[in-house]
Amino acid sequence: MGTMIRRIGVLTAGGDAPGLNAAVRAVTKAAILAHGWSVIGFEDGFEGLLTGRSCPLTLDSVRGLLPVGGTMLGTSNRTNPFWCAVPEFGDREPRDHTETLIRSLQRHEVDALIVIGGDGSLSIAYRLWQLGVPIVGIPKTIDNDVRGTEVTIGFDTAVAVATEAIDRLHTTAESHHRVMLVELMGRTAGWIALFAGLAGGADAILIPEIPYSLEAIVEVIGRRERAGRPFTIVAVAEGAQSREGQAVYEITGPQPYQRKYGGICRVLEEQLASRVRLAVRSMALAYLQRGGSPTARDRTLATTLGSAAVHAVSAGHFGQMVAVRGDPHGRAMTSVVTVPLAEAARGPRLVPADHPLLDAARRLGISMGESLD
Numbered sequence: 001m002g003t004m005i006r007r008i009g010v011l012t013a014g015g016d017a018p019g020l021n022a023a024v025r026a027v028t029k030a031a032i033l034a035h036g037w038s039v040i041g042f043e044d045g046f047e048g049l050l051t052g053r054s055c056p057l058t059l060d061s062v063r064g065l066l067p068v069g070g071t072m073l074g075t076s077n078r079t080n081p082f083w084c085a086v087p088e089f090g091d092r093e094p095r096d097h098t099e100t101l102i103r104s105l106q107r108h109e110v111d112a113l114i115v116i117g118g119d120g121s122l123s124i125a126y127r128l129w130q131l132g133v134p135i136v137g138i139p140k141t142i143d144n145d146v147r148g149t150e151v152t153i154g155f156d157t158a159v160a161v162a163t164e165a166i167d168r169l170h171t172t173a174e175s176h177h178r179v180m181l182v183e184l185m186g187r188t189a190g191w192i193a194l195f196a197g198l199a200g201g202a203d204a205i206l207i208p209e210i211p212y213s214l215e216a217i218v219e220v221i222g223r224r225e226r227a228g229r230p231f232t233i234v235a236v237a238e239g240a241q242s243r244e245g246q247a248v249y250e251i252t253g254p255q256p257y258q259r260k261y262g263g264i265c266r267v268l269e270e271q272l273a274s275r276v277r278l279a280v281r282s283m284a285l286a287y288l289q290r291g292g293s294p295t296a297r298d299r300t301l302a303t304t305l306g307s308a309a310v311h312a313v314s315a316g317h318f319g320q321m322v323a324v325r326g327d328p329h330g331r332a333m334t335s336v337v338t339v340p341l342a343e344a345a346r347g348p349r350l351v352p353a354d355h356p357l358l359d360a361a362r363r364l365g366i367s368m369g370e371s372l373d
């Protein structure tokens with residue numbers, strides 16, 4: 001027999017992702033309808049848990065949320081309770097707020113906490129579980145970089161938005177005979193660029209996992225020109241880096257998770273301009289990838305994982321994350337499992353060198369930026 005549950009808390013942390021609201025709705029409905037528990041939402045991720053900003057979640061308050069983007073609870077990708085400055089507490093410097101957080105959970109009479117987060121927030125959840133907090137995680141992030149799950153809430157929508165953007169770039173690139181560089185999010189992982197690049201028919205795809213050679217991109221542009229196609233689309237993951245160079249950041253910081261990527265396409269634009277005959281243009285898709293209504297697939301994923309997280313709480317599976325596993329027999333069907341949060345805390349999940357989409361890209365003559373020698 002596990003702990004007697006009367007009330008659960010839920011929060012969304014890290015960057016927002018389409019489908020967060022659908023997950024909050026699923027958690028709330030399953031907790032109330034299947035178990036008769038009450039549900040409390042903490043606002044702005046771990047910040048609301050520290051400062052006590054919360055709201056009751058009821059069947060009424062989560063009605064109509066399935067198609068709504070963002071998160072009704074708010075989120076933060078800056079609040080690490082183990083080391084942060086909370087303005088409401090008058091902090092000028094970062095400090096450890098663990099005790100405040102644990103007292104807040106007791107004060108709110110929360111018997112279990114569901115954390116909906118990416119690799120960073122789930123690492124925090126893992127440490128809190130080690131301190132004795134009964135926690136279950138739900139993986140979300142457009143980056144799709146959480147270990148232990150095949151897919152995260154928000155990824156499908158981000159890929160759909162990025163694919164449509166690449167489709168649109170095709171017509172303008174072709175009309176003007178230009179090289180178009182489009183920068184896609186993903187931090188240290190190239191999932192969005194790989195999937196949207198393939199789905200949108202990009203001619204080259206640059207991901208952080210495969211350091212690129214500038215000459216390889218110049219070669220693709222020239223080859224296409226010689227074949228009578230004087231335009232080229234390059235999908236570039238924000239974390240991509242050349243064999244010689246480094247990743248490009250908009251904001252730097254001592255810890256990897258404090259750095260904000262951005263600007264690789266502007267750098268590439270400059271480097272290519274003097275090397276190719278065609279005009280080069282670049283753009284970053286940025287927050288458009290995170291905003292707006294989730295796809296049907298993200299809604300069903302959020303609903304499945306949200307309800308599974310409530311089930312995991314009822315079964316006392318604390319310190320675990322609900323996750324999607326590929327069918328071991330290779331069929332299209334997937335199953336929902338629980339995996340230790342420790343897995344998510346092991347750092348971001350990168351695109352493996354043997355991913356089938358990489359093989360498909362190479363067979364179709366799409367350059368992955370690999371050097372020609």
Ligand SMILES: Nc1ncnc2c1ncn2[C@@H]1O[C@H](COP(=O)(O)OP(=O)(O)OP(=O)(O)O)[C@@H](O)[C@H]1O
Pocket residue numbers: 013014015016017076077078079080117118119120121122123124140141142143257
């Ligand atoms: N390895 C880590 N250990 C402790 N705290 C971390 C770690 N990585 C990130 N954090 C903190 O976790 C919070 C959220 O992390 P992050 O910004 O990486 O979002 P996330 O949960 O991974 O979601 P997303 O990647 O979709 O934005 C931030 O406050 C960050 O400071």
Ligand SMILES: O=P(O)(O)OC[C@H]1O[C@](O)(CO)[C@@H](O)[C@@H]1O
Pocket residue numbers: 015077118141142143185186187238260261290
């Ligand atoms: O919202 P911020 O702080 O600009 O963070 C941007 C980062 O968050 C994400 O959108 C999600 O992790 C990354 O792809 C991107 O690098």
Ligand SMILES: [Mg+2]
Pocket residue numbers: 014118119120141143145
């Ligand atoms: Mg992350």
